[in-house]
Each structure stands twice: as C-alpha cells, then as structure tokens.
Amino acid sequence: MPADLAIAASDLVKTYPGDVRAVRGVSLAVPAGTVFGLLGPNGAGKSTTVKILTTLTKATSGTAVVAGHDVDRQPDAVRRSIGCVFQKHAVDPEATGRENLLLQGHLYGLRGGPLRARAAELLGRFGLADAAGRLVRTWSGGMQRKLDVAMGLVHRPSVLFLDEPTTGLDPEARADLWAEIGGLARDEGLTVLLTTHYLEEADRLADQLVIVDRGRVVAAGTAEQLKSELRGDALVVELGAAPAVPPDLPGAREVTLDGRTLRARVDDGARAVPAVLAGLEAAGLVPASVTVARPSLDDVYLRHTGRAFAADATPELEGAAR
Amino acid sequence: MSALVQSGVTAGTPTRPADERALRGVVSDPVHLAGRGVRALLRQPWFVAITLVQPVVWLLLFGALFENVVPAPNGDYIAYLTPGIVVMSALFSSGWAGMGFITDAERGVMDRLLVSPVRRGSVMTGSLLYQQVTTVVQTLVILALGFATGARFPGGVGIMLVFVASVILLAAAFASYSNALALLLRSQESLIGAVNFVVLPLSFLSSMLVPTGSLPGWIAAIARWNPVDWTVVIGRQTLSADVDWSVVGPRFAGLAALAVVAGALAARSFASYQRSV
Numbered sequence: 001m002p003a004d005l006a007i008a009a010s011d012l013v014k015t016y017p018g019d020v021r022a023v024r025g026v027s028l029a030v031p032a033g034t035v036f037g038l039l040g041p042n043g044a045g046k047s048t049t050v051k052i053l054t055t056l057t058k059a060t061s062g063t064a065v066v067a068g069h070d071v072d073r074q075p076d077a078v079r080r081s082i083g084c085v086f087q088k089h090a091v092d093p094e095a096t097g098r099e100n101l102l103l104q105g106h107l108y109g110l111r112g113g114p115l116r117a118r119a120a121e122l123l124g125r126f127g128l129a130d131a132a133g134r135l136v137r138t139w140s141g142g143m144q145r146k147l148d149v150a151m152g153l154v155h156r157p158s159v160l161f162l163d164e165p166t167t168g169l170d171p172e173a174r175a176d177l178w179a180e181i182g183g184l185a186r187d188e189g190l191t192v193l194l195t196t197h198y199l200e201e202a203d204r205l206a207d208q209l210v211i212v213d214r215g216r217v218v219a220a221g222t223a224e225q226l227k228s229e230l231r232g233d234a235l236v237v238e239l240g241a242a243p244a245v246p247p248d249l250p251g252a253r254e255v256t257l258d259g260r261t262l263r264a265r266v267d268d269g270a271r272a273v274p275a276v277l278a279g280l281e282a283a284g285l286v287p288a289s290v291t292v293a294r295p296s297l298d299d300v301y302l303r304h305t306g307r308a309f310a311a312d313a314t315p316e317l318e319g320a321a322r
Numbered sequence: 323m324s325a326l327v328q329s330g331v332t333a334g335t336p337t338r339p340a341d342e343r344a345l346r347g348v349v350s351d352p353v354h355l356a357g358r359g360v361r362a363l364l365r366q367p368w369f370v371a372i373t374l375v376q377p378v379v380w381l382l383l384f385g386a387l388f389e390n391v392v393p394a395p396n397g398d399y400i401a402y403l404t405p406g407i408v409v410m411s412a413l414f415s416s417g418w419a420g421m422g423f424i425t426d427a428e429r430g431v432m433d434r435l436l437v438s439p440v441r442r443g444s445v446m447t448g449s450l451l452y453q454q455v456t457t458v459v460q461t462l463v464i465l466a467l468g469f470a471t472g473a474r475f476p477g478g479v480g481i482m483l484v485f486v487a488s489v490i491l492l493a494a495a496f497a498s499y500s501n502a503l504a505l506l507l508r509s510q511e512s513l514i515g516a517v518n519f520v521v522l523p524l525s526f527l528s529s530m531l532v533p534t535g536s537l538p539g540w541i542a543a544i545a546r547w548n549p550v551d552w553t554v555v556i557g558r559q560t561l562s563a564d565v566d567w568s569v570v571g572p573r574f575a576g577l578a579a580l581a582v583v584a585g586a587l588a589a590r591s592f593a594s595y596q597r598s599v
Contacts, residue, residue, distance in 0.1 A: 095358060
C-alpha cells in the first residue's frame with residue numbers, strides 16, 4: 001500500500017447468515033489527510049464497510065489496511081490508531097459529559113493531568129464546556145453528537161470514522177457539525193471517512209467520494225469530476241398526471257420517469273425547453289413545472305444507480321445491513 | 323487550537339507503548355468500567371433504596387411466613403433463613419447483570435468499547451466487578467439485619483469471610499451467565515425469560531428456605547449438585563460454633579471452578595456478538 005494512503009481496502013465482501021450480502025466487493029483508497037465520503041442509500045453497505053474497517057466485524061473475504069495495519073491480523077494496532085463515531089449517539093446518558101470523555105480516555109491509556117487537559121480542550125473546542133458537569137441525558141441531540149465526536153478524538157487518532165454523523169440532527173446542529181468536521185481535517189491533518197446519505201453533506205465536506213449501491217462501488221472521484229462526467233444540464237418536469245411510458249422528447253437523453261416526475265439530460269437547458277414542451281404536448285402530457293439545473297450530485301447518483309436519491313434517502317438505519 | 327494542530331502531526335503513534343498499556347489496562351480498565359456503573363447507581367437513590375430494602379422484606383416476610391411451618395434445627399428460623407436470603411439476593415441481582423450489556427448494545431456503547439483497545443475480558447470483568455460491589459453491600463446489609471433481629475453467627479470471622487467469598491463466586495458465575503446470554507440474545511424479554519428459567523428452579527431445588535432434612539428426597543438429591551445449595555450450605559456453617567470444613571471445602575472449590583468456567587465462556591460470547599453486528 002502506498003505510504004500516503006490512510007485506508008486501502010481491496011474487494012471487501014461481507015455476507016451475513018441467511019445469504020444477506022451486505023457488501024459485495026468494495027475497494028477504497030483514501031489518501032491521508034483528506035475527507036472521504038461514502039455515499040449511498042439505506043442498505044447500500046456503507047455501515048457494514050465501516051464496521052469492517054473499524055474491526056467491529058470481520059469481512060467474509062477481501063483485505064483492508066487502516067493507518068498502516070491490517071484490520072484482520074493486527075486489530076489492536078488499528079484500534080489504537082482510529083477514532084469511531086457510529087450512527088447511534090454512543091454516550092452514557094447517566095454520566096456527565098466530562099465523565100464520558102475521561103472514561104473514554106482511560107480506555108485508550110491516557111491518565112491524570114494530560115487526560116484532564118485533553119478532555120477540557122475537546123469540551124472547549126466543541127462548545128460543551130458549560131454543560132460538561134451535567135448528566136448527558138439532559139443534553140440536546142446535537143450536543144450529544146458533538147460529545148460523541150469528541151470521544152472519538154480523545155486519544156488523537158490518525159483516522160476518524162464518522163458513520164452518518166448528522167442523521168437526525170436539526171439543520172442548525174448539522175451545519176455546526178459540518179464546520180467542525182471540515183476543520184478537523186484542515187487543522188489536524190486527520191483523515192476522515194464519512195458515510196452519509198445527504199448529498200449536500202458529501203458535496204460540501206468530501207474531497208473525494210464513492211457512491212455505493214447494493215454493496216458495490218458504482219462511481220468514484222471528486223464531486224466535481226463526477227458532476228462533469230454528466231454532459232449537459234438536468235431537466236426536471238413535474239407532470240399533471242403520471243404517464244404509462246416515458247414520452248419521446250427531441251434533444252433529451254437519459255429520460256427517466258418516476259411517477260409524475262420526469263428527468264432528462266439536455267445539452268443547453270434554456271434552448272432545449274421549447275422543444276421539450278412541444279414533445280410533451282405531442283405526447284398529450286401537461287407539465288405542471290419545468291426546471292433546468294446544472295448537474296448536481298443528485299444527478300450523479302441518479303445516473304449511477306438508476307434511482308432518484310430523495311426516494312432512497314430516509315433518515316433511518318440501514319435495514320438490510322443488519 | 324495550536325495544541326490540536328500539533329497533535330495532528332504525531333497522530334497515528336499510539337498514546338503509550340502498546341504492551342505497557344495492555345499490562346496496566348488489565349487492572350485499570352475493569353475498575354474504570356465498574357466505576358461508571360457505581361456512579362450511575364449512586365445517582366439513583368431510589369434504586370439503591372429498593373435494592374437494599376427488597377432483601378429485608380424477603381427476610382422478614384419469609385421469616386414470618388415459614389416460622390411456624392418449617393422446623394429450624396436450632397429453633398431460630400430467622401437466623402436459619404439469613405444465609406438463604408443472602409444467597410437469594412445475590413442470585414437474583416446478578417441474574418440481571420446482562421441488562422446493562424443489552425442497554426449498552428442498544429445505545430451503541432458496546433460497539434464503542436469493542437473498537438477501542440480494551441480487552442473483551444476487561445469488559446466482562448468490569449461488569450462482574452460492578453456486580454460484586456452491589457452483591458457485597460447487599461450481603462453485609464442482610465447479615466447486619468439478621469444480627470439485629472437476633473441471629474448470631476458463632477462460626478466466627480473465618481467462615482463468615484469464606485461465606486462472603488462463596489457468594490461472590492456464585493454471583494460472578496450467574497452474572498457471567500447473564501452477560502453471555504445478553505450478548506447472544508440481545509433482547510431484554512428473552513434475557514428475563516432465560517434467567518428466570520434457571521434462577522427460580524435452582525433456588526427452589528435447594529435448602530435456601532428450608533432445612534435440607536425437610537426437603538423431599540429427590541429434591542435433596544438434586545440439591546447436592548446445585549451450586550446455589552453449595553453456597554447456602556456454606557452460609558449455614560456460620561451459624562454453627564463448630565464449623566465442618568469438610569463440608570465447606572469441596573463446595574467452595576466447586577463454586578470457584580464454576581465462576582472461572584462461566585467467566586471464560588462469557589468472554590468468548592463477544593465473538594458471537596461481533597459476528598452478528
């Protein structure tokens with residue numbers, strides 16, 4: 001593995017009893033010091049991939065090296081080098097914020113003055129210093145999530161795993177956490193692997209990303225690269241009624257139909273609209289609205305999975321992966 | 323912030339040399355994990371009160387209920403009952419040890435522990451240690467109450483300490499059993515069923531509440547192989563001025579072996595848990 005890769009995974013497969021194939025051959029190369037996004041819908045295999053990379057579960061086949069150590073053969077070395085923030089807020093609600101951090105630090109071998117200083121530093125950084133002496137069960141969800149992230153950082157890991165860190169947070173808390181995550185990679189040279197089903201989150205935070213669908217990587221690159229692979233603009237038409245088959249529209253490619261929503265790709269959006277409207281009329285369809293947009297990650301997702309992202313993304317746990 | 327920036331440069335090197343950490347962690351990790359439970363417990367004074375009052379109620383209730391029914395060997399049923407209630411309380415509270423694991427698994431705290439360098443054995447011994455703190459406090463409270471209501475323990479300090487140690491071993495074995503089931507079943511309802519299925523029969527197939535002599539023959543035969551009965555029998559020796567160590571020795575050894583085996587099996591059940599995560 002090249003020295004500058006923080007994570008190198010090759011052909012990971014995970015099959016659960018009952019032939020549930022959560023991951024079907026995922027390979028990743030994450031450069032050190034970058035934020036890497038693992039994007040995909042529920043059940044795509046994102047969380048399972050993270051569980052393999054963090055030594056929580058063993059891959060059925062394939063290999064992975066994290067922070068220079070093999071996850072299967074040297075799990076203890078991997079564990080000391082990584083910080084993990086899973087989907088659930090894994091904080092002890094019956095302890096104070098400071099107690100949570102101190103216990104976490106103890107378990108990584110930190111002691112005494114340096115541990116107390118590190119805890120105070122993290123509480124300050126995440127704006128939790130005032131609440132640190134209160135029981136965590138009295139904290140808001142956003143605060144608990146920040147404590148969760150702080151606990152993942154207490155031992156100064158070199159790689160941080162964040163599994164859907166902002167799921168279930170209100171928009172303000174989400175923006176807040178985004179700012180923190182962006183800062184971590186920038187200021188501390190930390191490698192961050194982030195799973196998300198928020199396209200906006202991946203677009204904003206990830207230097208590089210892969211789209212995972214049904215246990216496989218279907219696209220990889222920077223957000224810009226992925227977007228530029230799409231030629232032309234995205235055209236979305238809301239129809240008055242759902243037609244049985246996609247109509248034939250002049251000048252439009254990759255026409256897909258999802259209920260009353262018609263999506264297509266056109267070379268020059270503004271000039272293509274009249275022809276599209278004429279095509280709709282010829283097919284006997286009445287448009288309720290027509291929008292033209294530059295490609296977004298949403299379009300990348302649609303192109304690679306054949307499904308619109310919004311239909312897949314619901315803020316729930318990955319059902320098929322467990 | 324500058325400290326944070328600096329820390330990034332050295333990130334990746336473990337905070338301490340690995341083997342030194344492992345060595346110190348074997349002792350300190352369970353202590354810290356148990357400390358978490360004790361702190362949470364002390365923050366729920368009502369729960370502490372109920373935990374302490376419940377065996378008191380049992381002692382007085384069973385005492386009043388059976389006093390005129392069961393012939394105690396020396397005529398003092400409350401004294402005779404005291405070791406039985408100690409064992410009953412330890413058994414019942416250690417049976418629920420696994421509830422903590424299930425809550426931790428549901429909250430994601432268990433996964434956080436399992437991706438840390440903490441040994442699986444330390445997670446188990448941490449839970450057992452916490453369990454033992456409650457068991458020992460409960461035991462001492464019941465013995466004190468027995469004393470206050472007239473029970474005397476002429477067996478002396480030696481047999482008293484051996485009895486407390488036996489209770490600890492029994493509680494460790496059942497807490498391990500409960501923890502292992504928690505990791506395998508991962509549902510509170512299933513755990514309650516599985517624990518009751520074992521704890522209740524073992525209690526009633528023993529001389530916990532009645533003298534061995536008044537047990538039906540087949541129950542007495544089963545009780546000979548019942549670790550709950552071993553503990554009760556050791557406890558009854560505290561009531562006798564003339565302790566029969568030949569009765570105590572093999573039973574104590576049996577309890578020690580049981581605790582070791584149960585603990586080792588429980589630590590292995592983490593592997594099963596992780597296979598299913």
